[in-house]
Amino acid sequence: MGLTFAAQLAERDVDVRFEVATGETLAVLGPNGAGKSTVLSLLAGLLAPTSGRADLEGSVLFDVGASRRTLTEPRERGISLLAQEALLFPHLSALENVAFGPRSRGVPRTAARATALGWLERVGVAELVHRRPHQLSGGQAQRVALARALAVEPSLLLLDEPLAALDVSITPTMRLLLREVLQGRTAVIVTHDPLDAFLLADRVLVLEGGRIVESGATAEVLTRPVTAFGARLAGLNLVQGRRTRTGFAGGNGIEVPLADRLPEGTALVLAVRPAAISVSLSSHPGADAAVVRAEIDDVEHRGDLVRIHAAGLAADVAPADAVALGLVPGIAVDLRIRHGDATVYPTRREQQDSGRSTAGSGR
Amino acid sequence: MELTPARLPRWILVLAAVGGLFVVLPLVAMALRVDWVHFVPLVTSESARAALLLSLRTSISATMLCVVFGVPMALVLARTSFRGQRILRSLVLLPLVLPPVVGGIALLYTFGRRGLLGGTLEALGVDIAFSTTAVVLSQAFVALPFLVLSLEGALRTVGTRYEAVGATLGATRWTVLRRITLPLVLPALISGAVLSFARALGEFGATLTFAGSLQGTTRTLPLEIYLQRETDPDAAVALSLILVVVAIAVVGAAHRVRPLGSLAPARPVAPALRRAVDTH
Numbered sequence: 001m002g003l004t005f006a007a008q009l010a011e012r013d014v015d016v017r018f019e020v021a022t023g024e025t026l027a028v029l030g031p032n033g034a035g036k037s038t039v040l041s042l043l044a045g046l047l048a049p050t051s052g053r054a055d056l057e058g059s060v061l062f063d064v065g066a067s068r069r070t071l072t073e074p075r076e077r078g079i080s081l082l083a084q085e086a087l088l089f090p091h092l093s094a095l096e097n098v099a100f101g102p103r104s105r106g107v108p109r110t111a112a113r114a115t116a117l118g119w120l121e122r123v124g125v126a127e128l129v130h131r132r133p134h135q136l137s138g139g140q141a142q143r144v145a146l147a148r149a150l151a152v153e154p155s156l157l158l159l160d161e162p163l164a165a166l167d168v169s170i171t172p173t174m175r176l177l178l179r180e181v182l183q184g185r186t187a188v189i190v191t192h193d194p195l196d197a198f199l200l201a202d203r204v205l206v207l208e209g210g211r212i213v214e215s216g217a218t219a220e221v222l223t224r225p226v227t228a229f230g231a232r233l234a235g236l237n238l239v240q241g242r243r244t245r246t247g248f249a250g251g252n253g254i255e256v257p258l259a260d261r262l263p264e265g266t267a268l269v270l271a272v273r274p275a276a277i278s279v280s281l282s283s284h285p286g287a288d289a290a291v292v293r294a295e296i297d298d299v300e301h302r303g304d305l306v307r308i309h310a311a312g313l314a315a316d317v318a319p320a321d322a323v324a325l326g327l328v329p330g331i332a333v334d335l336r337i338r339h340g341d342a343t344v345y346p347t348r349r350e351q352q353d354s355g356r357s358t359a360g361s362g363r
Numbered sequence: 364m365e366l367t368p369a370r371l372p373r374w375i376l377v378l379a380a381v382g383g384l385f386v387v388l389p390l391v392a393m394a395l396r397v398d399w400v401h402f403v404p405l406v407t408s409e410s411a412r413a414a415l416l417l418s419l420r421t422s423i424s425a426t427m428l429c430v431v432f433g434v435p436m437a438l439v440l441a442r443t444s445f446r447g448q449r450i451l452r453s454l455v456l457l458p459l460v461l462p463p464v465v466g467g468i469a470l471l472y473t474f475g476r477r478g479l480l481g482g483t484l485e486a487l488g489v490d491i492a493f494s495t496t497a498v499v500l501s502q503a504f505v506a507l508p509f510l511v512l513s514l515e516g517a518l519r520t521v522g523t524r525y526e527a528v529g530a531t532l533g534a535t536r537w538t539v540l541r542r543i544t545l546p547l548v549l550p551a552l553i554s555g556a557v558l559s560f561a562r563a564l565g566e567f568g569a570t571l572t573f574a575g576s577l578q579g580t581t582r583t584l585p586l587e588i589y590l591q592r593e594t595d596p597d598a599a600v601a602l603s604l605i606l607v608v609v610a611i612a613v614v615g616a617a618h619r620v621r622p623l624g625s626l627a628p629a630r631p632v633a634p635a636l637r638r639a640v641d642t643h
Contacts, residue, residue, distance in 0.1 A: 046527050074530040081531050087524055091546045100542070101532035152532055 002186060003156055007042050007052030007062070014038050014210035020156075020203075022057070025187045027201030027218065029194070031229060034207040036190040040158045043188065044081045045074035057155050075104070077156075080149035084161040086141035088133035094120065094144045095129040101152035119147035123177060139170040143177070150181060157182070159189040163196065175199060194222055194233040206230050226269055226347050237277070237313045239270040240347070248344045252311040254290050256342050267347040276341035277315035279308050281325060283334040290342070292335045299329055310335060390607060397604055398597045405601040413579045414587035415605070421495060421583060422563040425502035429559040433510035434552065438544075440511070441518035452515075459508040466504055467572025474500065475573075497574035498581050502563035509562055510555040517551030518544070554617040561613040565606070 002024065006017040014035040020026045028036045041047040043054065043061065048071055054061040061077055063070040080101075088097045098116035103109065120126045123143040133141055142162065149157060162178065163171045179199055182189075189200055197204050197218050204221040206214035206229055213227045225231040231238035241250035243266040247258035250270055262268075283291055294311035299322070301307075306322040308315045315335055317327070327333065398405065405411070440452055458466055472478045475492040476485065484491060491497050525547060529539040545552070567585040574581040576590065584606060591599040 044527075044531050046531075074527070075533045075535065077531070079531060081528065083524075083528075087528050089525055089529075089543060089547075091549075100529070100534070104529070104532055104534035104538050148532070 001055075001057045003043075003054070003056050003188075005039075005043065005052075005054040007039075007049035007054065009038060009042065009047065009210075010050040012038050012210060016207065016210070016212055018205055018212065018215065020186055020188060022186050023184045024203065025182050025185070025189060025201045027197040027204045028188060028190045028207060029192065029197060029204060029229075029233060030207035031192075035210040036207055037160055038210075039207070040081065040160050040188065040190055043077075043156070043158055044079055045072065045077055078152075078154055079156045079158060080152055080154035081158045081160065082142075082145055082149045082162050084165045086133070086136075086138075086145035088136075088141055088144055088148070090133050092132075093129065094125070094131050094133070094136065097133070097144060098148045098151050101148060105152065115151055116147070119151045120144065122150075122181075123147045138166050139174060142166060142174060146177070146181065155186065157185055157187040159187060159191075161190055161192065163191075163193070194235075197233075198222065206233075224271065224343065224345055226345075231271065234271075236271045236273060239272075239312065241268050241270060242266065243268055248342075252294070252313070253292050254337065254342075256290050256337075256339050256344060258344060262346070268344050269347055271343045271345075272313075272337055272341055274307060274314040274316040276337065277313060278336045279315050279317050279321075279325070279327065280334050280336065281331075283336050288340070289336050289338045291337075293332060294335065295332050296327060296329050299327060308333070393600060393603060393607070396600050398601065401597065402601050405595075405598045406605055408598065410578055410582075410587060411598065411602055414582055414584045414602075417495070417498070417579065417582065418564055418584040421498045421502055422560050424499045425506055425563040426556055426560040428499065428503040429507050429510045429563075430552075430556055433507055433555070433559070434514060434545075436507075437511045437514035437518060438540075441515045442523070455511055456508045458505050459512070463501075463505055463566065463568030463570075464572050467501060467569035467574075470497070470500060470504060470569065470573040492573065493575040493577065493581060495574075495580055498570050498583060501569035501573050502566045505566055505569055506559035506562040509558040510552075513551050513555035513558065514548060517548040521547045557613055557617045561610060564609060564613075 002022040003020040005019070008015045012035060016035065016039055018026070028039060030036050038047065042049055042052075045061070049062060049064050051064050051066075053063045053065075056078065059072070059078075060070055061072050061079075088094070089100065092100065095113060095116050098119055099109075099112040102112035102115050107115065117126065117129060120129055123146050125140055125143045125147070128136060128140055128144070131140075133144075136144065142165075146162075159178070163174055166174060175196065178189075182200055189196065191197060191200075201218050204214070204216065204218045205212055206221065206227060208227065208229055214221055214225065214230045221230055222234045225234050225236060225238060228238055239250040239252060239254055241248050241254070243258070243262045243264050244255075245264055246255075248254070248256045248268050248270055250256075254270065256270065292311050292313070296308055296310045298309040299306060300309065301319075302316075304319070305316045306319050306327070308317060308322070308327055310333060313335055317325075321327075325333075406415075436455060440448065440455070471492060473480055474484065474497070475481050476490065478492075481492075491500065521544075525543050526539050529543045530536075534542065565585060566583070567589070570581065570583060571586060576582045576586045582590070584602060588599050588602045588606070591602065
C-alpha cells in the first residue's frame with residue numbers, strides 16, 4: 001500500500017507524482033525554491049492542491065479535481081512533521097510536548113506521559129523531561145521534537161531539512177539517530193545534503209522548478225546523475241553529449257570511444273570525478289585518454305586542493321602543482337581524462353537497464 | 364562584552380527631558396495640592412465611596428465583556444481572511460479615535476428608549492439607557508479596541524506554525540486553541556485586559572452621554588471628580604490622586620507581563636557559544 005501521491009499546485013507551479021512503499025524512506029532533493037517543502041505541506045495538509053490525489057495506507061489524504069474536493073484534516077492524516085526548527089511548544093515542558101500528541105488522540109494523561117517518557121528515552125534525552133524548550137540546546141530540542149513526532153505512531157513521517165539548523169558538531173549523532181528510527185518506517189525527507197540521502201534514504205527524487213527531474217535508488221542517482229543538480233550533489237562533472245558513429249561526443253569537445261550498440265544521436269551524459277581530470281599546460285592525446293584544451297575560467301582554493309574550472313569541467317589539482325604550473329584564470333590548459341575514468345550513459349533513465357554503456361575499460 | 368550605548372545629539376536629550384517633564388509635572392502639581400489632613404475623610408465620603416465602588420464594579424464587568432467578545436474578534440481578524448476584513452478592522456478600532464461623547468450618542472441611538480434596538484429591548488422589559496448597564500456598555504465600547512488590538516498583534520507575531528504542528532499531532536481545532544494558541548498569547552491577553560480595564564476606569568464622555576450621572580447608579584469616579592471640582596475642589600484632587608495611583612498600578616502590572624517571545628529565546632546564546640568554543 002504505502003503512499004501514492006500526485007498533485008498540482010498552480011500558484012507555485014508544482015506538478016509532482018511519486019510513490020513510497022511501506023517502510024521505505026524517500027529523500028527529496030533539489031535547489032531552493034524547487035518545491036520540496038510544498039510537497040511536504042501538501043502531504044501534511046497545510047496546503048491544498050489545485051488538483052490531484054494522495055492515498056496513505058489505503059485512506060485518502062486528498063482527492064481534488066474538477067467535480068470533487070476531498071481534503072482530510074491534518075489531524076486525521078496520521079502524518080507527523082519534523083521541521084528544520086524544533087518548534088516545541090514554548091509553554092510546555094519537554095515531557096508535555098511529547099505527550100501532547102497522544103493526549104490529543106484521547107490517551108489519558110498518565111498513559112500519555114508514560115508513552116512520552118518512553119520516546120524521550122529512545123531518542124536519548126530522558127534526563128531533560130522537565131526542561132522548558134528555552135532551556136534546551138538546538139540538538140536537544142530537535143531530539144525532543146523527533147520524540148514528539150514519533151509518539152503519535154504516524155503512518156508517515158515527514159522530515160523537512162531536520163539537520164539543517166543544527167550545530168555542525170552534533171549533526172553526525174543526530175543523523176545516526178534518524179537512521180535508527182527510520183528503519184522500517186515510511187518517511188519522506190527533504191534535504192540538500194547528499195550524505196542524508198546516502199545514509200537515510202532508500203530512494204531519491206530530485207525536484208527542479210516544481211517538477212521531478214531525476215528519481216531512482218539512492219546509489220543509482222548519486223553515482224550516475226543525469227542532471228546538473230544531481231551531478232553537483234554527487235560531486236561529479238557532467239557533460240551532455242550525443243552518440244556518434246564511434247562513441248560519445250560532448251558539447252565541450254570531449255570524445256570518448258564506446259563499444260555499445262546505441263543508435264547514433266542518442267542523448268548521453270558523461271560523468272567524471274574532478275580528481276580524475278589531470279591538468280597540464282600541454283599534453284599528448286594518447287590512445288586511452290581524451291584531451292580538451294580550454295582557458296581557465298576560475299581557480300578555487302578548497303583547503304588541501306585547488307579546483308580548476310574550465311570548459312564546463314571542474315578538475316582538482318594539488319596546490320603545489322597549481323603553483324608550479326602557474327594556473328590562473330585566462331591561461332590555456334589541457335584537461336586530460338582517461339577513458340576508463342569516464343562513465344557514459346543515456347540521459348533517459350528508463351533506457352538504462354537495456355542500454356547501459358561504460359566507456360573503454362570500464363569501472 | 365557590552366556595547367556602549369549609542370551617543371545621541373545633546374538637543375535630543377533636552378527635548379526628551381522637556382517631554383518627560385510635561386507628563387510628570389502636572390501629576391506632581393496635583394499631588395502638591397492634596398489636602399493630606401483631610402485626605403481620608405475626603406476619599407471615604409459616602410458619594411466618593413459609592414463612585415469608587417461603582418467604577419470598580421462596572422470596569423470589571425466591562426473588561427469581562429471585552430475578553431468574551433474581544434478574544435474571538437482578535438482570532439477572526441488574525442487567523443482568517445475574507446473580503447472587507449481591512450475595513451472591518453478599521454471599524455472595530457474606531458472607538459479608539461472617536462471622541463467618547465460621540466460614542467455615547469451612538470450608543471444612545473442604539474440602545475436608548477427611542478434607539479434602533481430600543482423598541483425590541485422595551486418589549487423584552489429591558490431599559491438600558493441611564494442604568495448601570497449603560498455604564499458597562501459605554502466602558503466596553505471604548506475599551507474593546509485595546510484588547511482586540513493587542514491580542515491581534517500578538518497572534519500575528521506568534522504565527523501559525525505551532526498551531527500547524529499541533530494539528531498534525533492530532534489535536535482538534537478546539538484543543539489547538541485551548542492548549543497552544545491561547546497559552547502562547549496569554550501575556551498579551553492579560554496586558555490587553557489590563558489596558559481595557561484602565562480605559563474603562565477612566566471613561567467619562569460616553570458614560571455621561573449615554574448613562575447620565577445618578578449617584579450610586581451611573582456616577583462613576585471620573586464623573587464624581589468632575590462634579591466635585593465645582594463644589595469641593597479638595598475632594599476632586601484627592602479622588603484624582605486615587606485614580607492616578609490605580610493607573611500607575613495598572614501600567615506597572617501591564618509592564619510586568621512580558622511577552623512570551625522575550626521570555627523564551629529560541630536558543631540561549633551562551634551555551635551555543637560554549638559549544639562552538641569546545642569544538643574548536
